[in-house]
Amino acid sequence: MTLPSLLNWEGTRAALHQVALVLGALRVACSDPLPNDLHFSLDLTAAGFSTTTLSCGAMLEFNLNTLRLNLTRSKKIVFALDVHGHSQISLAEKLRTAFADCPCSIAPSMKHITGSETLAIDPALAVDCLIAFNALYTALARFRAKLNGFMTPLVLWPHHFDTAFICFPTEQTNERSDPQIAFGFAPFSPGLERPYIYAYAWSQPAGYLELPLDPPALALTESYTGLYAAYDDLREAQDFNSVIESMLLHYHRAAVAKLAQL
Numbered sequence: 001m002t003l004p005s006l007l008n009w010e011g012t013r014a015a016l017h018q019v020a021l022v023l024g025a026l027r028v029a030c031s032d033p034l035p036n037d038l039h040f041s042l043d044l045t046a047a048g049f050s051t052t053t054l055s056c057g058a059m060l061e062f063n064l065n066t067l068r069l070n071l072t073r074s075k076k077i078v079f080a081l082d083v084h085g086h087s088q089i090s091l092a093e094k095l096r097t098a099f100a101d102c103p104c105s106i107a108p109s110m111k112h113i114t115g116s117e118t119l120a121i122d123p124a125l126a127v128d129c130l131i132a133f134n135a136l137y138t139a140l141a142r143f144r145a146k147l148n149g150f151m152t153p154l155v156l157w158p159h160h161f162d163t164a165f166i167c168f169p170t171e172q173t174n175e176r177s178d179p180q181i182a183f184g185f186a187p188f189s190p191g192l193e194r195p196y197i198y199a200y201a202w203s204q205p206a207g208y209l210e211l212p213l214d215p216p217a218l219a220l221t222e223s224y225t226g227l228y229a230a231y232d233d234l235r236e237a238q239d240f241n242s243v244i245e246s247m248l249l250h251y252h253r254a255a256v257a258k259l260a261q262l
Contacts, residue, residue, distance in 0.1 A: 002235060002236050003131065003132050003135050003231075003235035003236075003240070004128035004129075004131055004132055004235075005128075005235070006125075006128060006129070006132060006187075006194075006195060006231070008125075009122075009125045009128070009129065010193070011120045011122070012120070012121050012122045012125040012126055012129065013125075013129065013161075013187055013188065015119040015120050015121045016064070016121065016126065016129060016161075017158075017161045017187075018088040018113075018115050018119060019062055019069075019083060019088070019091065019119065020042060020049060020062075020156065020158040020161055021088070021112045021113060021158045021159070022088060022091055022092045022095065022108075022113055023042055023049065023050070023051055023060055023062060023158065024040060024041075024042060024112075024158030024159070025092065025108035025109050025110070025111075025112065025113055025158075026051060026054075026060060026092075026095060026096075026099070026106065026108050027039065027040075027041075027042065027051040027052070027054065027060075028040055028108070028109065029106040029107060029108040029109065030051075030054040030055055030056050030058075030099070030104065030106050031051075031054055031055055032055060035173070035174075036152050036166070036173070036174070036175045037175075038152065038153065038155065040157065040158070040159070041153075041155035041156060041157055041158075042155060042156040042157075042158055043155060043156070044133060044134075044137050044154075044155070044156050044163060045061060046134065047061070047063045047064060047065055047066075047130070048061060048062045048063045048064040048065075048130060049061070049062055049156050050062070054104075056099070056102060056104035056106075057073055057074075057104075058071055058072065058073045058078065058099070058102050058104060059071070059072050059073075060072075060095070062083075064126045064127060064129060064130040065126075065127060065130065066082075067082060067083050067084065067121055067123060067126060068080055068081060068082050068083070069081045069083060069091075069095065071095075071098055071099070071102070073102065078098075078101075078102055079098040079101070079102075081094060081095070081098070083119055083121065084119075084121075085118060086118070086119055087115055087116050087117055087118055087119060088113055088114070088115030088116075088119065089110075089113060089114070089115060089116055091119070092108060092110070092113045096108065112158075112159065129187075132195070132231070132235075133163065133185075135240070136163060136185040136197070136231075137154065137163055137185075138241070139240065139241045139244045139245070140154055140163065140164075140165070140183060140184070140185060140244075141154055142241055142245060143183070143244060143245045143248050143249065144165055144167075144183070146245070146249065147167055147252065149167060149168060149169065150167070150168045150171075150173045151165055151166065151167040151168070152165050152166045152167075152175075153165060160186060160189060161186070161187055161188075162184045162185060162186040162187070162189075162198075163184055163185045164182055164183060164184025164185070165182070165183060165184070166180050166181070166182045166183075167180065167181050167182075167183075167252070168180050168181075169181065169255075169256045169259050169260065170259075177204055178203075178204075179201075179202070179203040179204075179259045179262070180201070180202055180203075181199065181200070181201045181202075181251075181252060181255045181256070181259075182198075182199065182200050182201075182202075183197075183198070183199045183248055183252075184197070184198055184199075185197050185198075185231075186198060189223055190223065191222065191223050192223055192228075194230060194231060194232060195230075195231035195232075196228055196229060196230050196231055197227070197228075197229040197231070197234070197244065197247075197248075198220075198224070198226060198227060198228055198229075199226050199227035199248060199251050199252075199255075200224055200225060200226030200227070201226065201251075201255035201258065201259060203259055203262050205262055206262050207225075208224070208225035208226060209225070209226075209255065209258055209259075210225060211226075211227075211251060211254045211255055211258060212254055213227055213247075213250070213251065214246065214247050214250040214251075215247075216229055216230070216233045216234065216243070216247070217229045217247050217251065218230075227247075227248075227251050229244075229247060
């Protein structure tokens, strides 16, 4: 399996991230609070990402194949918007008006909606991004299915633009206070400009744990303390899913054993 190289995609990646932040703000503005802050997340779909069905009965999905936003209610399209020519700010304003016509009056926070430049999305790179996101979602979902215990859903977090879930090795399931192991895929983060798979284990008394790793995983202690596996080292692997599954299962076993001792 060879996944897209995602070379020279920084501008497209940044623009897609801005769109995700708009959807995230709209979901928070039209959702009830959920445990572990899941109302701040988005669902990954086969075509892109969505808000899921909101309290007003509508759902907003961004399609990376067409670069269109579709607002649907009862599976019928209420509003469709091509993002071409929009900035992040104008996109948010246009969508706010569309929701009002739904009708569903909302006032999304503009804290992370500050982009005034036209969204520069290369259509081919957007499709490559979708292919990569879908492949990593599948790999993480297959791995997640082999775990036991309470886990959060595998979702897209707009703030960091990463796809992730948390598993809890005890009966306590509060991410702010209880022992946990997180697994995810990030397109980038400060100091790490290329995509990567990550994992970290944490408990309140011990902080972030340093654990033994299986190749191709590397230990990271600067951006975060945990497992790091570069997308560039994984994308051409014929047994892509198996490599990821084996690497993360090894980390999970070590993390659970360590957390059980604390």
